[in-house]
Amino acid sequence: MQPQELLYAKTHEWVHVDRDKAGQKIATVGISHFAVEALTDLVYIELPEVGRNVKVGESLGEVESVKAVSDLYSPVGGEIVEVNGSLPGRLEQLHDDPCGAGWIVKIKMADESGLSELLDYKAYQKQCAEEGH
Amino acid sequence: MTSMLSQTPLYDWHASHGARMVDFALWSMPVQYASIVAEHNATRNAVGLFDVSHMGRFRFNGPDFEQFLDRIVTRRVAGMRPGQIRYALVTNDDGGILDDVLIYHLRDNRGQLYYQLVVNASNRQKIWDWLEAHRGHGGVGFCDSTVETAMIAVQGPRALEIVRPLSTVDPAKLRYYTGSETEFSGTSGTISRTGYTGEDGCELIVAASAAMEIWEKLFAAAAAVGGTAAGLGCRDTLRLEAGMPLYGHELNEEINPFQAGLGYAVDLENRTFPGCDALLKLRDNKSLPRRVGWELVGKRVPREGYPVFSAGEQVGRVTSGTFSPTLNKPIAMGYIRGDLTAPGTEVAIDIRSHHELARSVRLPFYRRTS
Structure with missing residues (x-):
């Protein structure tokens, strides 16, 4: 997926909404290149359990770097239907391909209210520029 | 706010x-240039260059300096030979640690002997005030030379070879914890x-006006042997692996040197300094928490302030923690009840509600081989 096609939370998660074969809306969630660059030196990721229901803004897990730990917040509400099980063993995917191989969870959406709060690529770029490096 | 910070x-x-600058003790300091782990490994394997100009530097010229400093710090200053450097503590009347410092006894390029105290940036004002309060009405003259000088730490197995061509004094000829006047x-x-x-x-102290030229030369020489500039981020991971305490984390005014495992830096026989009497009583007190190191089995990283449990009861607290790049596992230092310090003792560190298994280890976590 191209970064330009995604929506972004202020807390640096990206979201891509698609439909599965049954027509259900599925949100794929990851963290942005900016976030990975800001964290640097990733050492650990905690993934949520498949089947868990999450609310908008609830913690999905955490990413730990040498320096600090950061929560991952769910930009949408729904049931976690898939997690990227290859990530804990290959954290470099978050750095090398944050919007592709570095995806983190897929959520079957029950609550779309969070979507209206998300930023498009341009607005997110602006926020990142303001936060600076 | 940025304008309030010293540079x-x-x-x-x-x-x-490309450094990320952070506010550290009212200084704007580089925390990392690119990657903390890369800078850490470059220092362990080749050489890292650190700007440590924020460290406070006090210089003592005058006839009474030896006796004056001997009555301030926990280590004996009287009898130090020219060229010697000693690690010591400054304690308050209760024996609590006000700062950990280095005392240098050096001869300047005109042959005059002087002392220098290098103090933590965060304690520079406090120790200055403490010195002022204890100077009495004698002729002790001292000055703060922090801003007119720069301090550069060159650390790693290739450090001495890159400094040698720039210094008239060969650093390899200096013994550990000695120093000398030189020319760069x-x-x-x-x-x-x-x-x-x-x-x-080694560590270099130079005039502020000469710092950039010397740093540039050191950087070029470091880069040629696989070294790099290194920020405060890896300074923290490196010192933690080396088991070295950091003021504000392992050390503070509520902690005495014996608890901190720094008894070697306290001379009590025939001494007079603030806290001396209190420390005589505290020396054999085993009831207070002690500083230890822990290695973790899991991947979660303990951080400052996390509670430590044994048999369901809180028995200690983490003061510093990180993921050790050299050992490739999480490590921490902290304080724990005196009966739970033995190497191998298992405890649980509460890492954001996950109780993670940790084992006490003998400090340091890392010791260089050569």
């Missing part, structure tokens, strides 16, 4: 080399075989 003479270099590219300064990384290396 070292090397600030422009850091800014133009025609500018006078001091060089000492000291550091805060667990590696061999």
Whole structure:
């Protein structure tokens, strides 16, 4: 997926909404290149359990770097239907391909209210520029 | 707020080399240039260059300095030979640690003997005030030379070889914890075989106006042997692996030197300094928490303030924690009840509600082989 096609939370998660074969809306969630660059030196990721229901803004897990730990917040509400099980063993995917191989969870959406709060690529770029490096 | 922060003479270099600057003890300091782990490994394997100009530097010229300092710090100053450097503590009347410092006894380029105290940036004002309060009405003259000088730490197995061509005094000829007046590219300064990384290396103090030129030369020489500029981020991971305490984390005014495992830096026989009497009583007190190191089995990283449990009861607290790049596992230091310090003792560290298994280990976590 191209970064330009995604929506972004202020807390640096990206979201891509698609439909599965049954027509259900599925949100794929990851963290942005900016976030990975800001964290640097990733050492650990905690993934949520498949089947868990999450609310908008609830913690999905955490990413730990040498320096600090950061929560991952769910930009949408729904049931976690898939997690990227290859990530804990290959954290470099978050750095090398944050919007592709570095995806983190897929959520079957029950609550779309969070979507209206998300930023498009341009607005997110602006926020990142303001936060600076 | 940025304008309130002090900048070292090397600030422009850091800014133009991609450093992330952070507010540290009212100084704007580089925390990392690219990757903490890369800078850490470069220091362990080759050489890291650290701008430590924020460290406070007090200089003592005058007839009473030896006796004066001997009555301030926990280590004996009287009898120090020219060239010697000692690690010591400054304690309050209760024996609590006000700062940990290095005392240098050096001869300047005119042959005059002087003392220098290097103090933590965060304690510079406090220790200055403490010295002022204890100077009495005698003729003790001292000055704060922090802003007119720069301090550069060159650390790692290749450190001495990159400094050697720039210094009239060969750092390899200095024993550990000794120093000397020298010249770097025609500018006078001091060089000492000291550091805060667990590696061999040296620290240079030069005039602020000469700092950039010397740093640039060191950087070119470091880059040629696989070294790099290194920020405060890896300074912290390096010192933690080396088991070295950091003021504000392992050390504070509520902690005495014996608890902190720094009894070697306290001379009590025939001494008079603030806290001396209190420390005589505290020396054999085993009931207070002690500083230990822990290695973790899991991947979660303990951080400052996390509680430590044994048999369901809180028995200690983490004061510093990180993921150790050298050992490839999470490590921490902290304080724990006196009966739970033995190496191998298992405890649980509460990492954001996950109780993670940790084992006490003998400090340091890392010791260099050569």
